[in-house]
Amino acid sequence: MGISERKEREKELKKSTMLKAAEALILEKGLDNLNMTEVAERAEVSKGSLYQYFESKKDLVLGICDKATTLLYEDVQKVLTQDKPGIELVHMIGATFMTFVTEHPEYFRAMKYHDNLKETNDLGGSEYLDSCSANTQGSFTCMVRAIQIGMQDGSINPNYEPKELALILWATSHGMVNMAYRHLNTQHFNLLKELETNLASLFDNFMKVVGCGIATDSQKDNYDSQSFFETNEKF
Amino acid sequence: MGISERKEREKELKKSTMLKAAEALILEKGLDNLNMTEVAERAEVSKGSLYQYFESKKDLVLGICDKATTLLYEDVQKVLTQDKPGIELVHMIGATFMTFVTEHPEYFRAMKYHDNLKETNDLGGSEYLDSCSANTQGSFTCMVRAIQIGMQDGSINPNYEPKELALILWATSHGMVNMAYRHLNTQHFNLLKELETNLASLFDNFMKVVGCGIATDSQKDNYDSQSFFETNEKF
């Protein structure tokens, strides 16, 4: 009897509908103005039903975060399949983050929420937590791999500890991406508004700085004159 | 008659007491678990009284953010008074951020809250908003100045646009600082826990990468071998 399987599928479908409703509302009004009553209305179910599928509001947002980190992880993994120098892979992973935030600000917002939850430590065991962590860890591991590749193919200075360098690139990229997010979602982000530059040029220069910082001596000249990645899709 | 002046002073004093109560509670239970009733209790006033001095919970946290940005701005300004190469000033400004977050996590938390509010755009004109923005802008300007100094004294590559470079350093530093904050305040921050390194070494390496990326050719050798800032106070 395939009845329980069908039910399982229907359950996932309903969850998905609810998540999409929440995502749309986050895009429209921001995560801070998200409320469960509206999510229920948008998903065309009752509030009680919503709570049958998600144990709390936190859990719901974590469900979005799970989708988000899964998507990002997939994108980052795709980068690693390419046959390029490690330092270019690092660049492309950074660009992947950047593209992600411009295309899915609501996902990025959910990921920030997740980070924030972990800080307060009151995350009451959502089923999504482990998956989010695994995805994030996975993306991070891709960064480590890219660095190791670069150290082996001679494009990245091997005097760094790969994981430590990955952590630095992770943190700095997230700083850049967060700035991009704020620029795209805030009426008046003071620091950028007085600068008539665009995000793509800013990111290019970020990569120039970092690229020069982590490259081997023989590669350094590449970063002084021209933009590293001319053919990169722009955001 | 100095009676209104005295009242003004008393009012500031009471505000300060309330802010301190809120800060303590943020340290104890996190900003997300802050509630006005408890703040009132801790400050030994009634809830109504609290609302006489702060128009909303947002306003209260923004009051803390105002203290935070003021403090940080002062520290950053002090750096600029020193007679050192620009690139060292840049490093020291970064170190100032880092020290700030380790010494005042609750202030840093309030600043994150402020950023978040600006995102949602529902910040209903708190009197502190302008001051916070001015302080932040001020710190940023210090970063620009440090870079300009470095470009003039030949320690920083003059091919960058100073403001754009400042923005990159700002964003990346905040990425690092945010990671440090999470490491210090989260039970299990996955990315750092498997790494037995400490924050000081991580920050040193961040500065090595960035330092190399922004230095002039003649300065670059400084960053390859030894740590840039041996005498820096550690966190």
Added chain:
DNA sequence: CGTAACTTTTGACCCTTGTTCAAAAAATGA
């Protein structure tokens, strides 16, 4: 002092919003 005018404090109350739960509706199985 004493009393009137004004300021500050208070906490009970209101409102929004996350969450629960008993009853109703729907689905399943014999």
Added chain:
DNA sequence: TCATTTTTTGAACAAGGGTCAAAAGTTACG
């Protein structure tokens, strides 16, 4: 068709932000 199980529902509850009329405290002045 009817008993049993599953799902849905929305009224009701709880927690916390915010309000306000009354009480307490201050100041001004005769």
